[in-house]
Amino acid sequence: MKPTDKPIANPVAVLREEFDNWAVLFNPDTAEAVGINPVGTVIWKQMDGRHNLDQIMAEVMDHFADVPEAAGEEVSAFVDDLAQLGFVGFEIKKAVI
């Protein structure tokens, strides 16, 4: 995945936020559910197809203190995991003919 890729949350997926800012992501089509931590919740909310990974990372830095250097890779890996589980997709650009 490139830092300029703009992930899009699967519109069918449901985010169940809890009081402690942890959440459950649920895909009713597959019955798949995963728990995500507060950082994951912030990332999920940015995956609207308008923010690329760099911009999402900036949002994470804005929300949380002491974000480690390697966080960018972790964010990328997290989005990849969600994509593999069918929670996230990417915009496919039309080929120019």
Next chain:
Amino acid sequence: MNMLRNKRTKSPLQVMRTPRSLDIELTARCNLRCTYCYFFDNPDIQYRDLPTKDWLHFFEECGSLGIMDLTLAGGEPFMRKDLRTLIDGIVRNRMRFAILSNGGLIDDDIAEFIASTGRCDYVQVSVDGGSPETHDVCRGKGSFDRAVGGIRALQRHGVPVAVRMTIHRHNVHDLENGARFLLEGLGLPSFSTNAAGYLGSCRYNANRVMLTLEQRQEAMQTLLSLTERYNGRISATAGPLAEARMWRQMEEARTQAAPPMVNHGHLTGCGCHWNKIAVRADGAIVTCTMLAHMVLGWINQDSLEEIWQRSPELTQMRQRHLIPLSSFDSCSGCSYIGYCTGNCPGLAYTLSGQVHHPSPDACLRRFLVEGGKIPGLHIQSNGQAAGTWEEVAP
């Protein structure tokens, strides 16, 4: 020295922001009148249905709250002519669903529709044995064939089928045939069991349908044996099989003077109110379909989220686990207290008139005092037989 400083403090259990699941009685109508039905003949219920638009509006609220799945029951859900529209509403609002049914109204057409949604976890059909004789006696003539027809239609379209067998006086001697029919004849991966309980219509027919003490023992013995033969493909969360398993553990703990089991010794028998809530056919939001009198509010009038988080009755239900069994006269001096949960609050209510009370029906001491015996041989950890359960008295 302040001893309290060293005392570990615990945070109270926090409830989820919204329920994960809902049990919904879509209709108060049914094509059958089973003699042990928990739903009918309940003086606390108004038997009336809501129009389609009311349910659809409510499903939108459910979807917005992130509720994950609905279990549709009744009455008989397939009585509703608008069932497809309602299911479409569930799917549109990003939820999954399951249906509890007698199977008699399920044909290929509706089975195909259910399969096409891709959102159905299962349709549970009630089948009380392996032949019309054991099933129809409580459910009505022809109901067995129709239930089996419904199951086959679901199977043809790849809809997951669950079967629940209710054990009563007329099928308790035929459980082996029932298991063979369901697991070998219909090829189901598994089925679950319970027993006719003292709720609804059953209260008026108790002496004709509810298991006697001897029959309860027989059912426990047979089901334990069948579940071994069928490699665990028979399950139960209530009824003779569940009791046999639970009571064996309790007796084992007692004879070994084991420390109290975690989360036992208090009213911890039901944890449903931590993750789900129920709605009656008339739109009343209740803690559970088995506690239909505990109305917390009404759909489309009251906020489900508000009820879930702030209802005093629900809060009380969630604090049941703090009530020690030792505070009840009926549990006084019982050597099983540390291994007991008090069981179902719904049955506790119908039998004792109190929700926050242990259920007399599931009391092991009472069962033994009345002459009951727990089937199965107790094997000690060294492999030696320590005697049969039957020999043990409280």
